[in-house]
Structures are given as structure tokens and as C-alpha cells.
Amino acid sequence: MAQRSILITGCSSGIGADAARALHARGWRVFATCRRETDCARLREEGLESFPLDLADEDSIDTAIDELRSRTGGGLDALYNNGAFALPGAVEDLPRGALREIFEVNLFGTHDLTRRVIPIMRAQGRGRIVTCSSVLGLVPLKWRGAYVATKFALEGLTDVLRLEMRGTDIDVxxxxxxxxxxxxxxxxxxxxxxxxxxxxxxxxxxxxGSLLKRLYESRGPDRFELPPAAVTAKLVRALESPRPRARYYVTTPTHLMGLARRILPTAALDWLVDKG
Incomplete structure (x- = not known):
């Protein structure tokens, strides 16, 4: 069986780094990309294939795709869209430039990369596009308006892409x-x-009284917090299952909020989310 290949964004730490290491250990050929070359060099020292990819920079995406093609001869089995960042703050305090910056990475760059990978998958007749969203793509949370907006948008764009890819062997x-x-x-x-x-x-x-304490004070893990390996476990299922699901929830809050969004009226959901 030929070695399967995957391109992952945002591998400098956390979810992306864990996914890259775990899939490499499972026999995948992993292209673990990071925004900074210094992070790529560190991953290469671990034995991973890594090169820069900055989702905010179209030229960087172009260069990364060229590098991918040169290394694989033009093939790719899977894409894991993981790269993203957060910008806390009340919605009324977010200037236009702030939203532009976070959307460039969390939505526009992810969309741009996905569009460039789809022709590769079409040419080989198969592929899987896995996108890491968030429970904040299902429900809102105060002080996180910028991040929530990008994840809601990413959910919508991904859902439409999944519908449009029906009839192909590209799973979204x-x-x-x-x-x-x-x-x-x-x-x-x-x-x-x-x-x-x-x-x-x-x-x-x-x-x-609220955001600054949470932002600057290290208060240990959040309630219900899980390690990145919990996300990687669902990623493995999404990549290796013969018939993957459209969605995979990770952590208790996601399961609870997914259910609440379906069954509660807006006022009740607002109350629940506000109570944390």
C-alpha cells in the first residue's frame, strides 16, 4: 500500500504539532507547515518534513504548493486546515483592520490553500479535506467576537464545499x-x-474584572480541557475511516453546545452561553 500524504497548517505547537507527530508515527508522509522558518527547522530536527506556509501571505501559499508538488510529484491525499489565531476583545472595540487581519488567516488563507489543493485531488481522483473549526463555530461567546466570526464563516464555507463535492471522491x-x-x-x-x-x-x-485576568493570568487548565491528542484521535478517524462523518465533536462542551443549539430557543441559548 502506497504511503499516504497530508499537508497540515499551524504545526508550530498545540493541535497541529500533535497531529503531525502522531500521523508521522502512523506511517503517513506528513508535510508539517509553520508560519516561521525557525519552527519548521525545529520540526525537521525531529524527523518531520516541514517548510514555511503563512496563511496571510498569498505568495507564501504559492511557494508552499510548489514545494509540495516538487516533493510528491503532484499528489496529496489529505489537507488538514488547522492554522488560526485568536483576537480577544469586545465587538464594539474591534477596528476594521483587526477583523481584516484575523480573517486573512482564519478564513481567506484557509480558503485559498484549500482551492489550490482541490485540483491536485481532482487529478488523482480522491482526497480528504479536514478543517479544524471550534465549538465557537457553533455558538458565540463574549469577548471572542473576532474569532467567533471567522469560525462561523469557516463552518458555512466548509458546509457548502461539502455539498458541492458530493459526487466526487473528495470528502470534506x-x-x-x-x-x-x-x-x-x-x-x-x-x-x-x-x-x-x-x-x-x-x-x-x-x-x-474579566478579560484581562483571563488573558494575562495563568490559571491552569479550563474546566473540561483536553490535550491536543483528543483532537488528533478524531482527525485519525476522519482520515482513515472508509466513510467519514461530516463533523466530529471534541470535548464535552462541544457536545453540549451542539445539542443546545439544536433544541433551545435563542433566548435560552443566550442565557446558557452567558453563564459559561
Missing amino acids: ILIEPGPITSNIRVNSIPHFERWVDWQASPRADQYR
Whole structure:
């Protein structure tokens, strides 16, 4: 049986790094991409194939696809869209540039990469596109409007792509994790400090009493938090099952919120989400 290949974005740490290592151990040929070359070099030292791919940069995506083609001869069995970042802050405090920046990575770059991979999969007659969304692609949460907006949009775009790919042998799959151990909180701090003038906000007291504490204080794992391996386990099922599901929930909160969204009226769902 020929070795299967996968391109993964956002492999510098967390979910992406765990997926790259686990799939490599399972015999997959893994192309573990990162935004920074220094992170790629570290992964290469571990024995992984790694090269830069910055979802915010169209030229970087072009170069990465060229590199992929040169290494594989033009084939690819799977794409795992994992790269993303968070930008905390109240919606009324998010300037246009902030939304533009996060959408460039979490939605536009992911979409651009997916479009460039589809012709490769069409030419070989098969493929799987797995996209890591979030429980925040199912329900909203205060202070996370920018991230929620990108994940809601990503869910919609992925659902339509799945419908449009019916009749082909290209499967389109969503993974929706809840709280997972990662660096996303720490990595969001520079984006928050760049874009959100919280001290000038009418919500300044709320920032002090809520978001700033959560953002800057390390308070241990969240309730129900699972390690990245929990996401990787669902990724393996999505990639290796003969008949993969359209969606895979990860963590108790995702299962609960998925159910709540289906059965509760909006006012009741708002109350539940607000209570955390």
C-alpha cells in the first residue's frame, strides 16, 4: 500500500504539532507547515518534513504548493486546515483592520490553500479535506467576537464545499474542538495589545474584572480541557475511516453546545452561553 500524504497548517505547537507527530508515527508522509522558518527547522530536527506556509501571505501559499508538488510529484491525499489565531476583545472595540487581519488567516488563507489543493485531488481522483473549526463555530461567546466570526464563516464555507463535492471522491470534514491545551491564549496577547484600546473603552472596568485576568493570568487548565491528542484521535478517524462523518465533536462542551443549539430557543441559548 502506497504511503499516504497530508499537508497540515499551524504545526508550530498545540493541535497541529500533535497531529503531525502522531500521523508521522502512523506511517503517513506528513508535510508539517509553520508560519516561521525557525519552527519548521525545529520540526525537521525531529524527523518531520516541514517548510514555511503563512496563511496571510498569498505568495507564501504559492511557494508552499510548489514545494509540495516538487516533493510528491503532484499528489496529496489529505489537507488538514488547522492554522488560526485568536483576537480577544469586545465587538464594539474591534477596528476594521483587526477583523481584516484575523480573517486573512482564519478564513481567506484557509480558503485559498484549500482551492489550490482541490485540483491536485481532482487529478488523482480522491482526497480528504479536514478543517479544524471550534465549538465557537457553533455558538458565540463574549469577548471572542473576532474569532467567533471567522469560525462561523469557516463552518458555512466548509458546509457548502461539502455539498458541492458530493459526487466526487473528495470528502470534506469538520472537526469542532472545545477547550484544548494550547498556546492560543498567550499567542493572542500581541494581537489584543495591537488592536484593542481597552483603556479608552466604555467597558474598561469589565476588561479589568474579566478579560484581562483571563488573558494575562495563568490559571491552569479550563474546566473540561483536553490535550491536543483528543483532537488528533478524531482527525485519525476522519482520515482513515472508509466513510467519514461530516463533523466530529471534541470535548464535552462541544457536545453540549451542539445539542443546545439544536433544541433551545435563542433566548435560552443566550442565557446558557452567558453563564459559561
